[in-house]
Amino acid sequence: MKPKILVVDDEKDILELVSYNLKKEGFETTASANGEDALNLIRRDTFNLIILDLMLPGIQGMELCKILKSSEESSSIPIIMLTAKNEELDKVLGLEIGADDYITKPFSPRELIARVKAVLRRTQEKPAKDRVIKIADLEINTDTYQVKKRGRLIKLSATEFKLLVYLVQRKGRVFNRDMLLNGVWKDESFVEPRTVDVHIRRLRAQIEDDPSAPVYIKTRRGIGYCVDGEL
């Protein structure tokens, strides 16, 4: 019962690199160099996961992702986007259009495998990933990037939003600053761990009734931050 993974990329090197590493890990892979072929393959076969380059000729990766996510039969197939490092905006977009995760090029095989496994684990455990997360008085919409508190809209910056979603989706677990930088900031930047404090503060200032007695984001002194698992 090897999971079947479709890899879509126009660069032959990347295609091979990805396929090689996935096979080595025991996955079954199919390769496609463009979006049209990919669509046909998906119609004919069922895949457990699709790894998709954002920048494809013809049907753009983004377009393909949208098509797949909007169609009933394919919307449940998880998608990992591959993006070039400086397509910064696309990162957000990649998730907005429904991708389940993304990896920035160049990437290490280990990161690739780790993310593939993580996504497969997530999607196999929970049938559908919630687009709207509700926690206490908060309502977080990962489609529209909006956060509402008791119905009132809260405006968060991109980083604040990602940080909040990251913590909420993993509520209960405590993360130290390095872990958060790794998870939320990814490998794009090398930021001082202390910077996390500032974002936590800004987040609290906006979502907490009383930032000095936070309900959502707790400080675990000497360890890091977490969203209470009880919420």
Place this chain on the structure above:
Amino acid sequence: MKPKILVVDDEKDILELVSYNLKKEGFETTASANGEDALNLIRRDTFNLIILDLMLPGIQGMELCKILKSSEESSSIPIIMLTAKNEELDKVLGLEIGADDYITKPFSPRELIARVKAVLRRTQEKPAKDRVIKIADLEINTDTYQVKKRGRLIKLSATEFKLLVYLVQRKGRVFNRDMLLNGVWKDESFVEPRTVDVHIRRLRAQIEDDPSAPVYIKTRRGIGYCVDGEL
């Protein structure tokens, strides 16, 4: 407990720069100026990570990487490649031959540290089952940093928690104070061995029913402390 890192580079400056920064972050480093020495060191000692210059005289870095990755006993050691900026193609190659990440020269110390930590975190991530440790009436969750005793939550400080986890994960073994300082306090902190007593006491006060007749953490007079192997 300190991760051991082998740094291989023929440029003395780089070697020192890297070693210095790693040590400052609490890593233990060994330096090697060429591939042959590196191989010998790896055979004799076990490293948690290898930082490898792509361009080495003698055994090329790439070659060394391939050798290490193809051998059973060394293939699990993660490798970070150092590459000159314009060896663009080699980046991909570096990963193809099994490296786990790479850093382009010149690099900032911060980037170095961030990548080293990221790779170590990825490779040392414990499987999910080990994240909750159960011992007698205690339930220790290393994700949430929570300890429960017969279902009731116990609030431990960061040091207390680490000390408990350290002992429990090695139950049966007796540690003297210096060993505990080394293992739990990690970085080269200059702490009085007697300080351990105080932490043991505080830990007992919270997890033992009767701290004067401890069940979990036993005192081995003249030797040190241990968690009973029978639990």
Place this chain on the structure above:
DNA sequence: CAATCTTATGATTAAATCATGAAAATCAGG
């Protein structure tokens, strides 16, 4: 059953960590 260890305890001091305000750097859109 002292004498002499070693460990436990309580109180005090020291240190590490976090929150905060503000400035500098960076980014995105016009």
Place this chain on the structure above:
DNA sequence: CCTGATTTTCATGATTTAATCATAAGATTG
């Protein structure tokens, strides 16, 4: 290329936690 917004860094003060020390209590040994 400018402008406002966001992000990052830095410095400082508050707070919690940790480290130390003095002393009490408890073992061990001859």
